Amino acid sequence: MTDNVVSGNNFLRTIVTEDIASGRLSGELVTRFPPEPNGFLHIGHAKSICLNFGLAEQFGGRCHLRFDDTNPAKEEQAYIDAIQEDIRWLGFEWSGPIRYASDYFDTLFEYAVHLIRNGNAYVCDLSADEAREYRGTLTEPGKNSPYRERSVEENLALFSDMKEGVFDEGHCVLRAKIDMAAPNINLRDPIIYRIRKVSHHQTADKWCIYPTYDFTHGQSDALEGITHSICTLEFEDHRPLYEWFIANLPVPAQPKQYEFARLNVNYTVTSKRKLKMLVDEKVVDGWDDPRMPTIAGMRRRGFTPASLKRFCEMVGVARSEGVVDVAMLEHAIRDDLDKNAPRAMCVMEPLKIVITNYPSEKVEWLTAPGHPNRDDLAERSLPFSREVFIERDDFREEANKKFKRLVLGKKVRLRNAYVLLAESVVKDADGNVVEVHCTYDDASHGADPADGVKPKGVIHWVSASHGKRATVRLYDRLFSHESPDRGGEEFLDHVNPDSLRVLEGCWIEPSLADALPEASFQFERTGYFVADRVEHRSDAPVFNRSIALRDTWNGGQ
Ligand code: ATP
Ligand code: MG
Numbered sequence: 005m006t007d008n009v010v011s012g013n014n015f016l017r018t019i020v021t022e023d024i025a026s027g028r029l030s031g032e033l034v035t036r037f038p039p040e041p042n043g044f045l046h047i048g049h050a051k052s053i054c055l056n057f058g059l060a061e062q063f064g065g066r067c068h069l070r071f072d073d074t075n076p077a078k079e080e081q082a083y084i085d086a087i088q089e090d091i092r093w094l095g096f097e098w099s100g101p102i103r104y105a106s107d108y109f110d111t112l113f114e115y116a117v118h119l120i121r122n123g124n125a126y127v128c129d130l131s132a133d134e135a136r137e138y139r140g141t142l143t144e145p146g147k148n149s150p151y152r153e154r155s156v157e158e159n160l161a162l163f164s165d166m167k168e169g170v171f172d173e174g175h176c177v178l179r180a181k182i183d184m185a186a187p188n189i190n191l192r193d194p195i196i197y198r199i200r201k202v203s204h205h206q207t208a209d210k211w212c213i214y215p216t217y218d219f220t221h222g223q224s225d226a227l228e229g230i231t232h233s234i235c236t237l238e239f240e241d242h243r244p245l246y247e248w249f250i251a252n253l254p255v256p257a258q259p260k261q262y263e264f265a266r267l268n269v270n271y272t273v274t275s276k277r278k279l280k281m282l283v284d285e286k287v288v289d290g291w292d293d294p295r296m297p298t299i300a301g302m303r304r305r306g307f308t309p310a311s312l313k314r315f316c317e318m319v320g321v322a323r324s325e326g327v328v329d330v331a332m333l334e335h336a337i338r339d340d341l342d343k344n345a346p347r348a349m350c351v352m353e354p355l356k357i358v359i360t361n362y363p364s365e366k367v368e369w370l371t372a373p374g375h376p377n378r379d380d381l382a383e384r385s386l387p388f389s390r391e392v393f394i395e396r397d398d399f400r401e402e403a404n405k406k407f408k409r410l411v412l413g414k415k416v417r418l419r420n421a422y423v424l425l426a427e428s429v430v431k432d433a434d435g436n437v438v439e440v441h442c443t444y445d446d447a448s449h450g451a452d453p454a455d456g457v458k459p460k461g462v463i464h465w466v467s468a469s470h471g472k473r474a475t476v477r478l479y480d481r482l483f484s485h486e487s488p489d490r491g492g493e494e495f496l497d498h499v500n501p502d503s504l505r506v507l508e509g510c511w512i513e514p515s516l517a518d519a520l521p522e523a524s525f526q527f528e529r530t531g532y533f534v535a536d537r538v539e540h541r542s543d544a545p546v547f548n549r550s551i552a553l554r555d556t557w558n559g560g561q
Pocket of ligand 1: 040048265
């Protein structure tokens with residue numbers, strides 16, 4: 005991966021800089037982000053967004069949002085809405101109105117007529133199977149369709165009949181007349197219009213013929229005055245066709261296509277089709293499930309726009325395919341949250357501590373820093389009382405010296421509070437510890453214990469009489485296989501069975517209940533968490549784990 009990355013100055017920035025220097029780009033740089041509204045955007049789209057909007061920003065140009073909506077059967081308004089929300093959340097704004105390729109259907113129809121008039125397109129009645137046979141292979145040239153020499157008049161009449169709904173779906177298509185022997189199969193008389201008797205989310209029932217992606221994309225670019233049409237490498241072989249259309253149509257501008265390598269991330273699936281399967285098969289709870297690599301999912305997971313942009317910048321722009329380690333994404337998230345998320349305490353698997361020498365009615369409000377090195381983040385007030393919760397894991401009746409938490413007969417410090425000494429335990433009928441009775445040292449808040457014996461460890465806690473109950477969802481990677489995206493449907497077999505653990509009975513420090521949805525915190529000692537943007541309420545708090553404190557993958561705890 006690193007070989008292809010020109011950090012700070014990726015090859016597209018270089019191309020634009022050179023185009024300005026040579027005068028090819030005399031006006032504004034105009035880019036576009038062209039999603040098909042057939043699913044939610046994913047991490048790969050985030051990269052394309054950062055690239056297109058980022059270039060426009062850097063060079064004082066503009067970036068359009070254009071929905072590439074040539075396949076109405078798979079497209080939906082819900083996706084159109086979600087895509088806009090995602091782009092804005094990332095912090096970008098498109099120039100001018102939202103555009104749709106379907107805005108240009110009238111012009112595209114005229115362009116098709118123009119090609120027919122010039123003898124550059126014809127109506128072909130070959131069936132799909134026949135057309136495949138005629139197309140040839142990578143090593144053998146194709147054969148001309150028997151319909152290739154229809155007259156201009158006949159083609160105009162047939163194309164008009166196609167538009168008027170005279171023929172059934174599949175009866176015929178309109179093809180560009182280029183070269184059936186071209187080594188590049190994309191130039192072997194590609195289809196430019198198909199009959200599809202489906203209603204369209206933008207144009208309703210106006211059309212029963214739809215232009216193909218290849219016939220639509222470049223012309224839409226030209227109509228919008230796009231100067232640099234940036235797409236992924238799989239379109240490299242389509243570039244000659246893109247250029248052929250531009251050269252043979254009366255388009256108002258001459259856009260140029262540039263390709264870069266799509267972003268692939270290990271342990272991650274980045275194909276809308278496969279992501280849709282995860283949703284449809286209910287492997288996840290929707291497109292915005294916090295385990296999904298969708299922008300909406302990552303947002304709900306507590307990833308931040310700044311960290312996603314940082315990640316996209318870090319991976320750079322390559323010209324050949326590579327796979328980026330998901331640990332790099334996780335690093336970007338962790339780094340951002342470490343710097344910016346206020347600290348807080350949450351006990352996930354509670355064990356009750358009774359401080360026998362602390363008066364039962366007494367409550368103290370102790371102060372704790374909002375962040376270890378951010379003075380601008382407000383200090384917090386922590387209620388302290390006779391009964392507190394600690395993690396069940398943080399107590400043992402007996403332990404060796406490596407265990408630096410609470411042990412019977414030993415001391416531990418409660419974070420931002422006092423030192424406790426464990427005196428005795430209360431057990432249930434099955435012998436499980438249900439309470440630990442401790443004494444506290446009144447002089448030990450912010451100071452060494454009076455007897456000079458320092459505790460070895462510091463643990464987090466929440467006052468049992470003031471804490472709030474919360475649901476905490478622990479998310480982990482959705483796939484346990486490094487390359488779930490390889491191959492076909494079997495990616496579903498690689499779903500990590502432990503990608504979600506829900507803990508209902510957690511205790512949080514009281515102020516956390518009032519956290520706004522989407523506020524992020526570091527729960528001390530346990531990780532980074534976000535108040536769920538959909539379900540969190542002050543009377544029923546819900547927090548999602550964004551990322552662990554350290555990389556605990558492969559049990560490396
Ligand atoms: P998918 O294969 O997930 O369906 P797509 O390419 O069909 O993706 P589009 O909606 O057509 O999805 O993509 C919009 C833009 O985002 C295109 O310019 C496309 O090249 C770019 N894009 C899609 N996936 C990636 C990726 N993994 N990395 C970088 N750019 C991507
Ligand atoms: Mg696509």
